[in-house]
Amino acid sequence: MNAYGAGDGRAFEQLFQRYAATILRVGRRHLGSDDAARELVQQTFLRLHGARRDFREGERLHPWLMTIVMNLVRDQWRARKRKPTSSLEYEPPDGRPTQDAEHEGLDRARRARLLHQALERLPAGQREVVELHWLQDRPFAEVAEIVGSTEGAVRVRAHRAYGKLKELLSAQLEREAP
Amino acid sequence: MSDDGSKRHGEDAGLGGLLSPEGPATAEEQAELSELWKDLSPRVEAQERTVLGRLRALSTTTRLALAALMALLAVLASLLLTPRPELSAYPPARMALVLCGCGVLLALALRTGLRPVHRPSPSVQASVALALSAVLSALLFALLPEAHHLLPHTAPLPHETVWDRARPCLLFGLGTGLPVFLLLRALDRGARYAPWLAAVALGLTGNLALQLHCPLTNSDHLVAGHVMVLVVALLAVGIWTALRGRAQA
Numbered sequence: 194m195n196a197y198g199a200g201d202g203r204a205f206e207q208l209f210q211r212y213a214a215t216i217l218r219v220g221r222r223h224l225g226s227d228d229a230a231r232e233l234v235q236q237t238f239l240r241l242h243g244a245r246r247d248f249r250e251g252e253r254l255h256p257w258l259m260t261i262v263m264n265l266v267r268d269q270w271r272a273r274k275r276k277p278t279s280s281l282e283y284e285p286p287d288g289r290p291t292q293d294a295e296h297e298g299l300d301r302a303r304r305a306r307l308l309h310q311a312l313e314r315l316p317a318g319q320r321e322v323v324e325l326h327w328l329q330d331r332p333f334a335e336v337a338e339i340v341g342s343t344e345g346a347v348r349v350r351a352h353r354a355y356g357k358l359k360e361l362l363s364a365q366l367e368r369e370a371p
Numbered sequence: 372m373s374d375d376g377s378k379r380h381g382e383d384a385g386l387g388g389l390l391s392p393e394g395p396a397t398a399e400e401q402a403e404l405s406e407l408w409k410d411l412s413p414r415v416e417a418q419e420r421t422v423l424g425r426l427r428a429l430s431t432t433t434r435l436a437l438a439a440l441m442a443l444l445a446v447l448a449s450l451l452l453t454p455r456p457e458l459s460a461y462p463p464a465r466m467a468l469v470l471c472g473c474g475v476l477l478a479l480a481l482r483t484g485l486r487p488v489h490r491p492s493p494s495v496q497a498s499v500a501l502a503l504s505a506v507l508s509a510l511l512f513a514l515l516p517e518a519h520h521l522l523p524h525t526a527p528l529p530h531e532t533v534w535d536r537a538r539p540c541l542l543f544g545l546g547t548g549l550p551v552f553l554l555l556r557a558l559d560r561g562a563r564y565a566p567w568l569a570a571v572a573l574g575l576t577g578n579l580a581l582q583l584h585c586p587l588t589n590s591d592h593l594v595a596g597h598v599m600v601l602v603v604a605l606l607a608v609g610i611w612t613a614l615r616g617r618a619q620a
Contacts, residue, residue, distance in 0.1 A: 205415070206408070213404045218392035231403070235411050240488045242415050243560050246430040247487045257489040264492045268563060329392060341491025 208254075209238055216262055219324065222309065223266045233269075237261050259329070260339045263321055270317050307369075311361035319354035326351050427560050431487040434558045438481045441554045442576045445547045449580035457586050462518055469512050469582050476505050477575040481555070484568030488560050498564040505571045506601050509578050513593030533591045540585050540596030544577030545603065551576045552604070570608040574601030 213234050220230030240261050248257065312320055318340075325336040326347075337347040396404060418424035429437070455461065479501060483493050555569035562568075577600035585596070 209408055209411070210404075213407065214394075214396035214400050215392045217400060217404065217407075222392070231407055234404075234407055235414065238411055239414060239418065240560060242418065243424070243427050244431075244488045246428060246433075247489065260489050260491055264488065264563070267492065339491065341494075 205238075205242065208241070212258055213238070215329075216258075219262060219266070222312070223320070223324070224269055229269065233262065233265055236265055240265075255331075256335050256338050259325065259331075260341075263325070263339055266321070267317065307362060307365050311358050311365060314361055315354055315357060319350055319357065322347055322350045323354045323358065327355075423557055426557050429558070431485060434485050435481060438485060438551065438555055438558060438572075439478070442477060442481070442551045442572065442579075445550060445576050446579045446583065449543075449547055450583040453584050455584055455586045457519065458583075460519060465515070465518055466582070470579065472508050472512065473505075473575045473579045473582070476501070476508060477572060477579065480505070480568050480571040480575060484555055484562065484565050484572065485558060486562055488562065492563040493568075495564070498567060502567060502571050502605060505575055506598065506605070509574070509598045509601055510594065513598050514590050517590070518588040533595050536587065536592055537596030537599070540581055540587075540592070541599050541603065543584065544581045544597060544600030545573070546577075547580035548573035548575075548577035548600065548604065566608045566612065567605065570604040571601070573604045577601070577604075 216234045216237050217230050220233035221227065224230055224233060237258065241258065244261075248254075312323060315323065321340055322336055325331045325339055326333065331339075333344050333347050333351070336351075337344045340347065342350075419428075426434075483498070483501060486493060552569045552573035555572055556566065559565040559569070578597055581597050581600070585592075587593070587596075
């Protein structure tokens with residue numbers, strides 16, 4: 194990022210190659226469609242490009258980038274609240290139970306699908322904390338920086354989110370039990 | 372889930388890992404990203420070519436300094452070109468109160484409206500609180516007891532209504548605030564509620580300019596001619612936002 198800020202055009206492409214896949218996956222999970230996820234990637238990098246002169250040497254790029262991503266995701270959530278759309282089209286990769294799953298109980302794909310469905314039902318504020326803390330494995334301090342809150346408040350949000358997630362997953366498993 | 376959040380542990384790691392967005396791109400994603408990169412490059416170049424793109428690419432410190440300078444120039448122009456005739460007779464403490472009150476809120480509106488994109492967006496509550504504070508402060512200043520009696524040459528003519536006297540001030544306030552609004556829109560990188568915050572900045576700049584320009588201190592005039600600058604600016608943005616929302620739908 195420092196090289197890019199100093200005017201090295203190739204550095205932008207390297208940043209794209211390094212982070213675009215992650216942003217695309219985050220977009221697919223939270224925005225529900227391929228088109229919205231692709232637009233999220235483009236908008237994120239357009240904003241990153243526009244804001245490159247704000248980057249200070251020694252700053253970490255990941256929280257920077259994820260703040261841009263989560264701001265855009267929140268804008269989309271808000272727009273959807275105003276304009277109801279059909280339910281999310283996103284299906285996690287291989288999200289349908291395979292034949293083996295019949296024999297092996299909960300396989301990875303089915304668990305991913307259940308987890309994705311449970312995540313969708315969390316309130317927006319809790320969902321973003323779970324996304325950053327659990328799925329992206331970021332420490333609470335960094336999550337707080339990204340969502341613009343205190344570490345304590347983020348811990349409380351995460352605690353509630355995990356409690357709710359556990360409830361939702363248990364209920365889903367009960368419903369799907371043979 | 373881990374307690375300190377620094378690392379996932381055990382089963383949680385496995386479960387969380389199922390949906391983790393990290394990791395190298397698959398071949399399918401790689402192809403998709405190549406297409407995206409092809410689309411992105413011309414968009415970045417197009418952004419670079421426009422004046423707006425170049426303005427928005429300035430550092431946040433520079434953008435903030437430009438907006439503050441524009442507001443200062445608008446207010447100073449009012450003071451130097453069309454100063455209020457009884458400036459020396461106006462109570463200095465009251466002048467300081469109005470200028471500081473509006474000035475602080477204006478600084479907050481500029482700072483929030485030009486917030487860098489790598490900082491979390493302002494909440495709706497914070498933005499509404501700022502807009503409400505601006506309107507209520509202007510209203511409070513307007514409802515203070517008259518600072519002095521009308522000067523002979525500013526006394527209303529017999530046929531003049533409050534609106535007749537308020538209209539020029541309303542237009543003057545909107546006119547002096549408009550350059551700040553336009554500059555803020557030009558410098559905006561897509562921050563949430565930015566048009567609303569720009570409207571607040573327009574209204575506050577207009578009120579500051581009017582404070583140094585208009586010699587009338589009676590409440591009905593101040594409410595109809597000065598506070599309304601803020602209200603009209605916010606209403607205009609509200610109507611524009613609603614129309615745009617309808618057009619997009």
